[in-house]
Amino acid sequence: MTPAVPSSAEPSDLAARAAQQHVVVIGGGIGGLVAARECAKVGMRVTLLEAREAVGGSIRTADLDGIVVDAGAESFATRGGTVRALVEELGLADAIVRPEGGGAWLSGIPDAPDAPLPVGGILGIPANPFADDVRRIIGWRGAWRAYVDRLRPPLTIGHERSLGKLVRSRMGARVRDRLVAPVTAGVYSAHPDEVDTDVAAPGLNAALTRVGSLSGAVDALRTDQKQKAGTTPGSAVLGISGGMGRLVDALRADIEAYGVEVRTGVTVTSIERTGSTWTVQTEVPDAADDEAPDAAAEPLTATGVIVATAEPPARALLEGLVDGLGEPGAAPEIEIVTLLLDAPELDAAPRGSGVLTVPGSHTAKALTHSTAKWGWLREAAGGRHVVRVSFGTQGEAAATVGLDEDGAARLALTEASALLGVALRPSQLVAAHRARFVQAQPTSVIGAAERRQAVRKAVQQTPGLAAVGAWLAGTGLAQVIPDAVAEADRLRHALLWR
Template sequence: MVGGGVAGMVAALECARVGLRVTVLERSDVLGGCVGRIELDGLTLDSGAESFATRGGTVAELLERLGLAGDVVDPNPAGAWLTMPGLNGTVDSAPLPKTGMLGIPANPLGDDVRRIIGWRGASRAYLDRLMPILTIGRAHSLGKLVRSRMGAAVLDRLVTPISAGVYSANPDDLDLAVVAPGLNQAMTRMGSLSGGVADLIEERKAGGAVRGIRGGMHRLVDALVAELARFDVTVITSAEVTGLTRVQVAAPAGEANGGAVEVWRVTAVPSEDDPDVEPAAIELTAIDVVLAAPAHTSLGLIGEAVDSWQSADEWPAAASVELVTLVVDAPALAAAPRGTGALVAVGTPGVTAKALTHSSAKWAWLAEAAGDRQVVRLSYGRAGASNPLDGRTDDEVAALALADASAILGVDLDARMLRASGRTAWRDALSHATIGQRDRVRALEDAVAAEPGIEITGSWVAGTGLASVVPHALEAAHRIRHRRVTADGVA
């Protein structure tokens, strides 16, 4: 396995469970990828994913197998808010509408919708109910669809903040079939975009929830690491894979195959080099390889290993996303003034962050652990723009995050209240949901499938979130098992 994120660990474990010998190579010094931990002021907090979508049930099944089912918890149902430009250069906030999908309202004239987009915006959005559906089943761009059916106010105030927060992408670039599967068909059935949204919301109520793990999602990584050790999986951290080539090696004695077999040679070097020490290369051979590394690493290795695939030139550039976590002494936040957090509309004066999660308000277990302290987490980095935290020192980032949190939460926070801060950067956030990306992924998967003994997985091909990543990784492992495990044992 190349890459020790959740996808790589799940695939490794699934292969090891049937007796295959597995080695995991991870560039970082820890496993977990986008599911990690950060220690702040005596609290162990999530530095990446803090929840999972319940759709499909695959993540819940994995947690059951890992003995964590009893620690699965629900978040505070209070919901999130939207922070947006107010009158005369002020900052305004309002609860996000309860009945919507990706910010598209099912009831354009609802009080909660009008609070955000006003009567004029709501009246324009209601025209969707009166306009015929002319392009049945043909909408591709989320942004273009919303703009044409409901107008700019819904797009700018409701849809764009959610698109940036969830997918780190502009809604014009998001593939409707990926981010809202079935919406084209639902619009056709119901005769309007808002009607289609309402239809899908009713249909998906049972599978649309998110849940977490008491103590944090990083406990999933701990459980996977323990299982890898139990099944004797070799884990090599701080190892950057630099080469993947097909080579011939001597066949095991007694096999009638001409004395040689083809395998993959995987080359790696220490990723944390000591300038005074010559790095020692790592060389491994394997019949099967799973690339579960980030996009730029995997694409580079595939370009070297798969002759039928040309290049990554047409792939979109990755977004740069950074999370900043604050632990503060702020009694006024105990009332959760913005529910479980807020998304931030573009152009909100004096706010650089694109989203804030009030983690100690969202999760009861964290509120108990934090006591009188409050934990908030801010997200930075919008699609198509440089990350605003680039080049800033940790102290400068903490000061900016504190100012942003004050504006978003509507509570004065100053440096005297700050007990600890930490930052986590994701520089290779490639959205699976942008227009054309499904076709690029399919072409890549077809090329890889024609090459024996190589699989690819991870969020850059599977989609956003554990509910997409886990089943995709399991499918990759099952294909290897199908090739390698026979009625007579491991081939």
């Protein structure tokens, strides 16, 4: 990474130049908070504007009968080490925890009971189609079809961009639909056919050409990964005792200590540039009257702007200002209903840490048994259970849309009963919380990487402007955080040296 300040400059000169800058960050999700921190660190004046009443964006908490739970992101990937480094820098090293509760289960397998998700694959693609845990899901017929992959002549192997097409052609529809689709829907909210093999499983196509079969390639890649990481691939997520909301609280306190002014409940409606000065127009809700429309507030002037919202509001702000933004990516809307249950039947964690579903088999997309997965939450819940039910995926609206809060809670309870294999009664529901999110189009969807690069290039051609967040960096803290650091670094260099 480039150093924060150029080495040839006098420190006092740079400090004075930094102090003349005013950067406005629009959006207080993790991307905006991290970008604000990077600019404030070198002495720039920073104002962060967040439309909601709380910062954090997709890292959101809910209070269920006095128990604080993660209503959005609940963990972070250890990949690259940047999230962990930030968590440690913010003084939360002792709070880092590992998930428990065993693996996840699969529900909705045609003509077969629910079963644990097989271990030992990549994105659900098995290394051995005859392994008991795989055969239980795809049946003997599916296993023999998948085995054809091993017999096919290497000459038929080419470079297939679509993961779904690759899996279907080599190992058959059952492997694609019953093993791979639940994983891609759960992780990327996308059908396997839309997933870019090279982005989602780097090295798989090359290993396929090298070893001559897809299952062999999975085996070879997993062996490589184990050797590199000294651990089992797939186990690489961590959480924070007390919830991910603690990361947001610590980050907000940290940036405020650097002097960042954080304003919540302020929606940015437009940005304009005149020479090297930006004008940021905002709206604030009428505090005296909930029914009254939001009122325009005094505009802010700035020397730099960082747009850190999700894709739809970011495009609305950038449209007309930046050429070459291209077409928007599909952004799935999902809803998470979190339930607090008085249900001793769940003490034995009947479905491990949670359940993925075969697409089309259930109304819900996935379920997390949070008190089985996180020890800190189990303790906090005092014998009760927390279960998160997710609805909606790419191309399929969440089944809870249009329902009121009670209706959404009832549907989530019905789905939880089905997915956990336990009859849960409405009287066992202590509290419920529902949250809606617009998910960024996953980086692994075919064409997404090119689209992102084009937007990035267009934004970077506008002096004093930067854009961060999952719609450009890819979904997940491990993607958003290092990208926001790099993009803020680029902007502050440009501002200090123009």
